[in-house]
Amino acid sequence: MPELLAQHHVDVEVDFFGFCLQDADDTAVPVPYPEGRAGTGFVSVLAGRIDVESAGHTHLNNDDAAATMGWAVVYRFTDNGITASDPLVERPALLRLLRTLRARGTSEGFSVCGVIAVEEERLARLGDDYSRLCRALSMDDDGCLYLVAKEQLVDLTAEMAAAHGGNPGGGGWGSRNG
Incomplete structure (x- = not known):
């Protein structure tokens, strides 16, 4: 049986068909969301952030x-x-x-x-x-x-x-x- 090691509440910015998880320190993110958003795959990994697209895209x-x-x-x-x-x-x-x-x-x-x-x-x-x-x-x-x-x-x-x-x-x- 898997054991839960940690749990975190994460606030995410949601816009049309997507959201991102981004480093809390915006200065550590070269391109803040939604700039540079590719929108072609379900998940895109960029420096300091992960973009997630919904099925609607x-x-x-x-x-x-x-x-x-x-x-x-x-x-x-x-x-x-x-x-x-x-x-x-x-x-x-x-x-x-x-x-x-x-x-x-x-x-x-x-x-x-x-x-x-x-x-x-x-x-x-x-x-x-x-x-x-x-x-x-x-x-x-x-x-x-x-x-x-x-x-x-x-x-x-x-x-x-x-x-x-x-x-x-x-x-x-x-x-x-x-």
Whole structure:
């Protein structure tokens, strides 16, 4: 049984979709919050402070990236409060996403052939989930995956080849060069 060694009450400054934990001595912090706020990942570590973003920032970042790429966000699949790292935990939104991708559209008639996410961990932390996502996206040439934090359009053909041992460069999240 773990033993609590210390407990502290911490006052945090909260603003739109985020907050930070910062050294109490502001002179020890080169860039006080919210200046220099990246807003691309859940946690960013800077000198003298740690920035924490809420899930809401992911929607804004995804919307901005989609608009830049000429895409439209037609549906948000969110498994809030459900771990993605336990294979025994069902993720209803992930299952809906996979079904929607295989059907290439929503029940309302919106076409869906791609996924945009701030980072890969927001989609799949387990190899099986990632493999199912890649299969659903690569069932035709229209499937695409864009990772906002990396500004990366993932090469699904290379990902599927890597999953089957066909990529001499190894696995990982590939990028499309064109």
